[in-house]
Amino acid sequence: MGKTLVIVGGQWGDEGKGKIVDLLTENAQMVCRYNGGNNAGHTVVIGSSMFKFHLIPSGILHKGTMNVLGNGVVIDPQVLLQEIDQLSSNGISISEKNLVLSGSAHVIQQSHIDEDTKKGKAIGTTGRGIGPCYEDKISRSGIRLHDFVKGSSLEAKRLKPFVKETYIIVNDAHSKKQNILLEGAQGTLLDIDHGTYPYVTSSNPIAGGACTGLGIAPQSIDGVLGVFKAYCTRVGSGPFPTELGTEADTMKEKKETLLQKTDFKSAEDGSEYSQGMILRKQGAEYGTTTGRPRRTGWFDIVSARYAFVINGMTGLIITKLDVLSKLKKIKVCIGYDYEGKTISTFPLDGEVLKKCRPIYKEFAGWKDSLETIKSYDDLPKEAKSYLLFIEKELKIPLAILSVGPERTQTLILKKNLLF
Numbered sequence: 001m002g003k004t005l006v007i008v009g010g011q012w013g014d015e016g017k018g019k020i021v022d023l024l025t026e027n028a029q030m031v032c033r034y035n036g037g038n039n040a041g042h043t044v045v046i047g048s049s050m051f052k053f054h055l056i057p058s059g060i061l062h063k064g065t066m067n068v069l070g071n072g073v074v075i076d077p078q079v080l081l082q083e084i085d086q087l088s089s090n091g092i093s094i095s096e097k098n099l100v101l102s103g104s105a106h107v108i109q110q111s112h113i114d115e116d117t118k119k120g121k122a123i124g125t126t127g128r129g130i131g132p133c134y135e136d137k138i139s140r141s142g143i144r145l146h147d148f149v150k151g152s153s154l155e156a157k158r159l160k161p162f163v164k165e166t167y168i169i170v171n172d173a174h175s176k177k178q179n180i181l182l183e184g185a186q187g188t189l190l191d192i193d194h195g196t197y198p199y200v201t202s203s204n205p206i207a208g209g210a211c212t213g214l215g216i217a218p219q220s221i222d223g224v225l226g227v228f229k230a231y232c233t234r235v236g237s238g239p240f241p242t243e244l245g246t247e248a249d250t251m252k253e254k255k256e257t258l259l260q261k262t263d264f265k266s267a268e269d270g271s272e273y274s275q276g277m278i279l280r281k282q283g284a285e286y287g288t289t290t291g292r293p294r295r296t297g298w299f300d301i302v303s304a305r306y307a308f309v310i311n312g313m314t315g316l317i318i319t320k321l322d323v324l325s326k327l328k329k330i331k332v333c334i335g336y337d338y339e340g341k342t343i344s345t346f347p348l349d350g351e352v353l354k355k356c357r358p359i360y361k362e363f364a365g366w367k368d369s370l371e372t373i374k375s376y377d378d379l380p381k382e383a384k385s386y387l388l389f390i391e392k393e394l395k396i397p398l399a400i401l402s403v404g405p406e407r408t409q410t411l412i413l414k415k416n417l418l419f
């Protein structure tokens with residue numbers, strides 16, 4: 001009996017979806033991207049090799065898996081071809097046997113990139129032309145792959161064999177009871193309808209986006225796995241209630257600067273900037289797509305619960321727990337203070353969210369590195385109580401725990417929620 005599972009980001013993107021998709025693809029016959037474009041950046045680490053994907057689904061490293069870019073995706077032909085060539089030069093051959101593109105996907109053009117570069121600064125967009133391309137799609141003036149590949153450019157000729165009626169391919173696989181992964185890019189809080197508008201991306205990363213972005217029916221979906229970091233990050237502008245320290249443009253430290261003992265001391269003494277910097281450094285929180293330092297903060301139960309509801313999550317995946325090691329105290333936001341009142345539901349009015357101050361519950365940290373942990377029982381007791389609290393608050397069973405970037409640094413805890 002096959003299953004169709006959605007992998008969705010529960011925060012502001014970069015939750016580690018790529019690693020999880022790669023891992024789960026071992027048991028999947030098909031992986032489909034349903035939204036976004038090359039604003040996404042997914043890093044997959046296997047042994048000493050590191051792969052970075054922007055458009056091609058993170059399942060491509062597994063032989064025999066079909067990868068699909070659905071109609072909901074926007075495609076920059078040059079970027080896609082570069083990615084195909086790079087994979088080929090790494091010995092992973094790409095053809096229409098393992099990659100198909102929906103003809104209804106819209107094409108990013110140079111004019112979109114130019115417009116995004118000019119206008120996207122206030123939002124802090126990735127500058128890849130994503131917003132302007134979706135604008136043309138919605139105003140019915142865009143160019144779809146169907147038409148693009150009728151042209152005579154080299155890109156058009158090279159991409160033509162990949163263009164198919166992907167809705168047939170996806171629904172056939174479902175009828176044949178194959179295991180299918182539907183891979184969302186970005187995260188719930190960046191959703192154009194349900195995120196922190198206007199500081200959002202221009203597509204629907206939420207689980208519902210899988211239906212519109214691929215042409216698959218809601219009842220064909222068997223489960224939704226929500227991926228969360230053990231803390232929070234955000235790239236670009238917009239409200240971030242649990243943010244520690246400052247926004248990206250005023251961050252002082254460089255990527256190369258190493259953490260000092262004094263940083264841990266000032267974090268213990270209560271410096272939020274140092275706490276945020278430790279998360280950024282230990283988590284290597286610099287964007288895959290733009291190299292920008294990611295803003296960092298504590299785990300936020302209020303927004304996570306919202307993400308759970310909006311997506312109908314059936315299983316919880318927590319990544320990067322290892323990054324919290326060595327911190328003496330760890331905090332989780334359990335509510336917001338808004339003008340003296342406590343609120344526990346996520347406000348969608350940006351003016352309200354901006355003024356929300358986090359109410360924290362504090363946890364004891366742990367010293368040991370978690371990178372070699374092989375079973376849940378081996379986790380420090382402090383880490384277990386931290387996880388248990390999140391799991392209980394969100395009321396979703398923890399299906400996977402990730403304790404390092406490598407495929408092997410993963411604990412599968414609830415196999416029945418997976419394939």
Ligand code: GDP
Pocket residue numbers: 009013014015016017018019040041042043044045282283288319320321322323402403404405406
């Ligand atoms: P995505 O956009 O959701 O696919 O996430 P990204 O790949 O942009 O960012 C996640 C980063 O964290 C990548 O560099 C991963 O290699 C890395 N990563 C994933 N899981 C873990 C983990 O459990 N621990 C650590 N330390 N790094 C992780």
Ligand code: IMO
Pocket residue numbers: 009012013014015039040041042123124125126127128130131184185186187190199200201202235236237
């Ligand atoms: P993955 O798939 C994190 C953010 C940008 C900006 C906003 C709008 O790797 O999780 P856009 O270029 O989409 O118009 O920018 O959305 N953003 C992401 N942040 N991870 C991503 O993707 C993102 N894709 C877009 O930083 O704030």
Ligand code: MG
Pocket residue numbers: 013014015040041042043288
């Ligand atoms: Mg990313």
